[in-house]
Amino acid sequence: MTKTMMRNAWFMTKRDLKVNKWSFLWTFLGGMYFVLILGGLLHVEEDQWSIAPDLLIVIFPSVLGISFTKDYLNYIKNDTFTKRMALYRTMPIRIEEVVLARFLNIIICTIYNTLTLFTVLYFLTERMNGALTLIPYIGFTITLVGYSMIMSACYVYYELGYSGKRYLMTNFVMTILLLIVVIVAGVLNWSITQHLIQGQVQYGPLLPAVSILIGCLTWYAGYHITIRHLYRREFR
DSSP, X not given: OOHHHHHHHXXXXXXXXXXXXXXXXXXXXXXXXXXXXXXXXXXXOGGGOOSHHHHHHHHTGGGTTOOOOHHHHHHHHHXXXXXXXXXXXXXXXXXXXXXXXXXXXXXXXHHHHHHHHHHHHHHHOHHHHHHOOHHHHHHHHHHHHHHHHHHHHHHHHHHHHSOHHHHHHHHHHHHXXXXXXXXXXXXXXXXXXXHHHHHHHHXXXXXXXXXXXXXXXXXXXXXXXXXXXXXXXXXX
């Protein structure tokens, strides 16, 4: 990765953020909807615990790096991402720069969503405040960010590498798989949220450190795998 690549990727990222300058507001409002629901669900008593908090805790962080833009609203109908990649291939823009710009965008969105939404969640959730003080809660949040990194690497691969319909189908399948995991955990009376909180208390900074490390390794692999796939892909 050269300075020129980084500079070009950053230019593309800034342009995308400028074009979609209102996306942060819509992303915040949409995220607040899930945060308010999750905050309410985490107030239930121990014997009333359901799979709903676990479902949100695995779905919500998985989209921390995604902003609500018109591209995501129209990608099925117009195959937006495929058309954009086809346009880039006709321009003096390297595929590496396109993929890098996408990851830079995800980094910015993840930081923004994490700082805003998880701050609100902390003050909304008395149950979590009782189990985690501020520092452990930050570790808990970072652990979820690592999980978000893993999921976002998959999203980038299918977003840039396949058609809008294939991307939609992949998102649907991933959501169903997560739902199955949560349901199985619920049947076994194994709360994902509670175990994450207990793990943070027990292992301290080790848990978020491992999560971020796995996330970084996933990004490194995802970056190179996506590039190789795009060089082989035909754009029509």
